[in-house]
Amino acid sequence: xxxxxxxxxxxxxxxxxxxxxxxxxxxxxxxxxxxxxxxxxxxxxxxxxxxxxxxxxxxxxxxxxxxxxxxxxxxxxxxxxxxxxxxxxxxxxxxxxxxxxxxxxxxxxxxxxxxxxxxxxxxxxxxxxxxxxxxxxxxxxxxxxxxxxxxxxxxxxxxxxxxxxxxxxxxxxxxxxxxxxxxxxxxxxxxxxxxxxxxxxxxxxxxxxxxxxxxxxxxxxxxxxxxxxxxxxxxxxxxxxxxxxxxxxxxxxxxxxxxxxxxxxxxxxxxxxxxxxxxxxxxxxxxxxxxxxxxxxxxxxxxxxxxxxxxxxxxxxxxxxxxxxxxxxxxxxxxxxxxxxxxxxxxxxxxxxxxxxxxxxxxxxxxxxxx
Amino acid sequence: xxxxxxxxxxxxxxxxxxxxxxxxxxxxxxxxxxxxxxxxxxxxxxxxxxxxxxxxxxxxxxxxxxxxxxxxxxxxxxxxxxxxxxxxxxxxxx
Amino acid sequence: xxxxxxxxxxxxxxxxxxxxxxxxxxxxxxxxxxxxxxxxxxxxxxxxxxxxxxxxxxxxxxxxxxxxxxxxxxxxxxxxxxxxxxxxxxxxxxxxxxxxxxxxxxxxxxxxxxxxxxxxxxxxxxxxxxxxxxxxxxxxxxxxxxxxxxxxxxxxxxxxxxxx
Numbered sequence: 001x002x003x004x005x006x007x008x009x010x011x012x013x014x015x016x017x018x019x020x021x022x023x024x025x026x027x028x029x030x031x032x033x034x035x036x037x038x039x040x041x042x043x044x045x046x047x048x049x050x051x052x053x054x055x056x057x058x059x060x061x062x063x064x065x066x067x068x069x070x071x072x073x074x075x076x077x078x079x080x081x082x083x084x085x086x087x088x089x090x091x092x093x094x095x096x097x098x099x100x101x102x103x104x105x106x107x108x109x110x111x112x113x114x115x116x117x118x119x120x121x122x123x124x125x126x127x128x129x130x131x132x133x134x135x136x137x138x139x140x141x142x143x144x145x146x147x148x149x150x151x152x153x154x155x156x157x158x159x160x161x162x163x164x165x166x167x168x169x170x171x172x173x174x175x176x177x178x179x180x181x182x183x184x185x186x187x188x189x190x191x192x193x194x195x196x197x198x199x200x201x202x203x204x205x206x207x208x209x210x211x212x213x214x215x216x217x218x219x220x221x222x223x224x225x226x227x228x229x230x231x232x233x234x235x236x237x238x239x240x241x242x243x244x245x246x247x248x249x250x251x252x253x254x255x256x257x258x259x260x261x262x263x264x265x266x267x268x269x270x271x272x273x274x275x276x277x278x279x280x281x282x283x284x285x286x287x288x289x290x291x292x293x294x295x296x297x298x299x300x301x302x303x304x305x306x307x308x309x310x311x312x313x314x315x316x317x318x319x320x321x322x323x324x325x326x327x328x329x330x331x332x333x334x335x336x337x338x339x340x341x342x343x344x345x346x347x348x349x350x351x352x353x354x355x356x357x358x359x360x361x362x363x364x365x366x367x368x369x370x371x
Numbered sequence: 372x373x374x375x376x377x378x379x380x381x382x383x384x385x386x387x388x389x390x391x392x393x394x395x396x397x398x399x400x401x402x403x404x405x406x407x408x409x410x411x412x413x414x415x416x417x418x419x420x421x422x423x424x425x426x427x428x429x430x431x432x433x434x435x436x437x438x439x440x441x442x443x444x445x446x447x448x449x450x451x452x453x454x455x456x457x458x459x460x461x462x463x464x465x
Numbered sequence: 466x467x468x469x470x471x472x473x474x475x476x477x478x479x480x481x482x483x484x485x486x487x488x489x490x491x492x493x494x495x496x497x498x499x500x501x502x503x504x505x506x507x508x509x510x511x512x513x514x515x516x517x518x519x520x521x522x523x524x525x526x527x528x529x530x531x532x533x534x535x536x537x538x539x540x541x542x543x544x545x546x547x548x549x550x551x552x553x554x555x556x557x558x559x560x561x562x563x564x565x566x567x568x569x570x571x572x573x574x575x576x577x578x579x580x581x582x583x584x585x586x587x588x589x590x591x592x593x594x595x596x597x598x599x600x601x602x603x604x605x606x607x608x609x610x611x612x613x614x615x616x617x618x619x620x621x622x623x624x625x626x627x628x629x
Contacts, residue, residue: 052506052507058508059545087454096449108461123421125425128426133384195468195469195503196500196505196550198472202471203586204571260444278425307506
């Protein structure tokens with residue numbers, strides 16, 4: 001059986017950051033597997049400039065951060081398998097990979113790893129309304145992949161559901177791609193994402209309907225009309241407030257949920273956390289799960305954003321390298337303290353506080369902290 | 372609230388399971404996501420519940436007045452992602 | 466807060482947060498208007514200003530404050546703001562015209578002397594505008610900055626142009 005020092009599932013910001021940090025500390029056999037054809041995860045869809053401090057390459061576009069990470073990973077000798085999905089996780093840290101070969105064929109490979117880091121990200125939630133399965137209705141992230149990765153317009157007139165940062169940013173990017181955003185619909189009485197993102201699409205002329213929802217999508221071959229209505233305080237549609245919008249695309253930005261297949265498969269202990277998108281694995285301040293030697297980072301441990309994913313990845317990379325003997329306890333502690341300080345900074349302010357509370361709940365649920 | 376969700380609305384696209392069928396499963400005694408899955412196959416298709424699991428959870432919460440936590444989550448068995456028989460038959464590289 | 470319910474900032478809100486430059490300052494020439502009133506973890510504008518006129522400090526969720534005496538209205542911060550929330554306004558451009566510079570990340574870009582429809586914070590056309598310049602140097606990293614001349618009375622309202 002092949003053996004590796006560290007195997008990382010997922011080559012998004014968290015996985016790549018973990019790999020780079022571990023390799024930088026001296027780890028020699030670091031392998032990252034990703035089921036997509038290109039590494040980088042969601043970063044290559046993020047064509048906007050990121051927020052954050054200079055420590056997080058703020059003001060840099062996600063796509064450029066992705067390229068920087070790939071260059072760094074290469075520099076430190078990190079091995080990346082693309083088109084390769086982690087399909088199994090077993091006792092003694094054996095991970096099964098369906099490896100994509102150059103020939104286009106696939107083969108199953110079992111790897112014995114000393115440390116495993118799960119950075120599998122999150123998947124989009126859907127919303128059900130009458131007609132939600134009509135062609136033209138898709139996740140906002142899917143539409144973003146179409147325009148920013150595949151350069152294909154999903155249609156011309158878009159209704160966006162959900163005003164979190166994903167809904168606001170993807171609305172903006174759809175307009176940059178040449179689509180019209182007919183309306184942004186939000187069930188809550190307030191806009192969920194950052195005001196500056198909302199302001200961008202407002203001055204581009206997009207109306208935002210708060211306290212509204214989609215009642216029905218109509219169409220034969222694909223969606224052609226969207227019926228929206230105002231909601232009362234108990235979230236029930238108010239009869240008589242229906243409006244019909246003409247649209248050929250409906251994008252759903254109703255939040256994400258952590259992808260936890262491998263987590264559940266190997267019985268990593270989880271806890272339910274609504275703020276983080278559902279079931280998330282418990283972990284300690286090293287990002288180590290309830291299964292020794294298996295670390296969890298990024299959206300897998302609760303849906304946040306790219307900057308926190310990067311930092312959590314770095315944390316696990318440092319912790320794994322320390323356990324493998326590549327860092328002294330003193331050096332590792334200093335690195336980890338810096339990362340935690342930056343993470344705390346990212347979880348501040350009115351938008352960060354909820355995530356700070358959620359993360360503290362996860363940490364407190366970890367067996368060793370709870371004793 | 373419920374009136375807007377017709378019983379013939381699809382919830383699990385892979386296995387073509389409707390709201391009505393899920394409600395029927397609950398009436399038969401399903402109390403969580405796994406219970407609904409066993410009775411209706413919702414979440415057993417190609418996407419393995421990635422799309423419908425949360426909707427099944429919502430219907431359970433709505434019908435039984437339970438929390439999402441109580442509705443639970445789906446059980447997983449390897450392979451965690453769909454793989455072809457050809458790949459499986461190719462055997463495990465040692 | 467209008468921003469949370471409707472998605473745009475009002476002048477009153479900016480004044481309330483002390484983010485709207487004084488009339489005296491406007492009389493002296495171009496100045497930055499920072500339309501950022503939510504505490505989000507972000508600080509590139511602070512480092513962007515060559516005259517240290519923008520202060521955030523720690524923690525990075527602190528709102529940016531403009532020292533209007535130090536600000537020259539050069540506009541470097543416009544393209545550096547990831548939220549595209551900084552503008553410069555010059556109310557001294559000419560006898561009856563003011564200019565507004567804003568970030569504009571759409572194609573096609575307007576060209577000099579083109580007449581465009583100037584829009585306010587909710588995308589409503591408020592007046593015609595004449596394009597004075599379009600800057601898109603490498604340092605702006607693909608965030609072009611457009612300067613439009615408009616009738617002076619609309620200087621506090623105009624924040625972009627209608628997409629072509």
